[in-house]
Amino acid sequence: MDEILITGLGVISCLGNGVDAFWRGMNEAASAPRRVPDPNAHMDIPMMYGVPEAEVPRAEREPDGQPLGLGSRFALEVSRQAIASAELDGTDPQRIAVVIGTGMGDAGLHEEWRVSGYPERDGWSPTFCVASAVGSLAGAEGPNISVSNACAASGFAISIAADLIRSGEADVVVTGGAEAYSRVALGCFNRLGAVDSRRCRPFDAHREGTVFGEGAAALVLESEEHARRRGAPRAYARLAGAGWSCDAHHTTAIEPEGEQVVRAMRQALRESGVDPSEVGCVVPHGTGTLINDTVESRALSEVLGPVAAKHPLYSLKSLIGHTGGAAGALAALAAVLIVHRGTVPPNVPRDVADPECEVSLPERAVPFDGSAAVVNAYAFGGNNVSLVLQEAGS
């Protein structure tokens, strides 16, 4: 089977704009949530890891004049970066597809309109507008898919992108995820008592819930054969496998035994032909919510065996918060950089390690010692997806 290579990257988050800023931020391992700039955020903890104001992409409109919300603007910015780094010029537009995951899309735009009044030229900006905007930017005339599986959306999107290439429906796919501030999302988590009042603290004994973050990540995927034929400048990594499952248990709670979480990881490893002992790093879903981190820790032990506690985890959400539908893509991009650069950056230190979570979270950079990185993304409704990334050419 032809390998699926990642030949372009783009990212924006609270760490700044661009891949270099992201990697630098990963290595500095310091960040803090801020108050959201919404006077109508009538909730106890109106905090999140927002994209710095100076880095917010400029306002844009669709060709028909419809304004684009922040979700779409983030997606456009990172897609521009990814397409530029892949040097995609000259690819047949009918063979380029777009698959974008987002939970709330441009909901923030409507939330604002509901309070401040609708503009003279308004219209409904659905979830789909994010993928649509990226399709226009890329001039992509192949399939255009908007996946909205809540917090696992972009993990599924990346896997679907690979399937599109394998099935012959596209040569190149611009994929990833985007999520911006939404009053509804943050309000709902406040109402559920699922927001940490201090910061995002996955696997910490005193964690109180998650803290949202804004961000987007884009990856350009193409087959090894196509990349070689067009002379792609580089391959950052390859997507070796993916596994999907559904808890079918509860609309908001994870299934406590983690049976389907384990199934997704094992399926991804099996598809990639990677033995658990070869896993050099895991970028977990790890949100900071009490039971999720515990269940994922146990699932990792079950899948990776007795040495699970020694496999370094890179807890991205402790640095950039929980980026909702974009979380899977940002985690995958982090894993790509880890594989490509051969280093697992330092984790944001925990105050007190949770003894229920037997995981290794190195607070200093360590070499990436293995052949594969695993990425997990989970969502409300029990949607689980795991990805396996390896060095290109391995």
Place this chain on the structure above:
Amino acid sequence: MSESGTHITGLGLALPGVAEAADLVSSGERADAPPPDPAERIGRKGLRYKDRATQLALVAARDALCDAGLITPDRERCAAGGSTAVVASSNLGNLDSVCTIAGDIAEKSVAAISPMNLPNASSNVVASSVAIRFGLRGPNLMLCNGVASGLDAVRWGASLISAGRAERALVVGVETGNGVTARLTGVPEDDQLDGAVALVLESSTAARLRGATSMASLGEGVRSTSVAGCVGSLLPYDASASGGTHARGTRSGGAVEAGPGVWFVPERFDLSAPLPGTEGLERHDVTRTFGRASGALGVLQCAAAVSWFASGEATAALVTSGDDGCDGVAGMMLGAPRGAR
């Protein structure tokens, strides 16, 4: 049943004025029928705190799974749930929940919103609720893909099967008509679909092993930038002979051997518009009967094709969603089961 490919083996409908599949293609304007009542159809248990889109989806999903012989009304947990995927499509599904919550937070505070309503704000609430009720633990996808979303969902259900990620897929298309969706789309409430349609897709092998009956086979799918391009990619058409041109589309899926006898056209498509290659095809716009169907359209059209086959009217059907002013046009061929006329 053909030796390969993907087949429709179950059909479930929660539509106004539709008691059985045959009603789908009955001619005439939209019946002045009451909206489907989920509690009346499947009982109140499990419907509390669910939004209308989810309730309608549960009705259609249950009937499709029953129709396929995967569950019974008395035993709803699907024994084959581990290998059964769910792909749901809706563009407007939980919009009323999201907008109501947004307004309540802005005007009051989060204390004004009910925690029980919060799962309904999650974009994948339809797909995950269906999985939870019927124990479907295969891949679970929620598509919000604009006008072509329903047909994309059918294609993705088939793709999950051909990629080996599931043996079968339950594909659900659902939309609701209410004041919020009318305000945001500009479409009057009484011209919006308030209903759901579900299909069970199955590989021929999986269907044969459990003795399931094919209602239709899925043929080639295509995505294009225009209706002409989409139709031209799917129908045998000599462009040079008539001086026309068809844009090439992105193709996928298997082949349907027979030429179509019916064309389920895009929403509010001009039924008399000339289009090379479609001469002699009976045209049918399901949205004139059920209202604008948005993300449910493609699933509804496929269900109508099944109904058409059952009546013996055609051996193949062409289905298209989206028009030239949209982000894209999706098309698919469906074939009648072997033995049908």
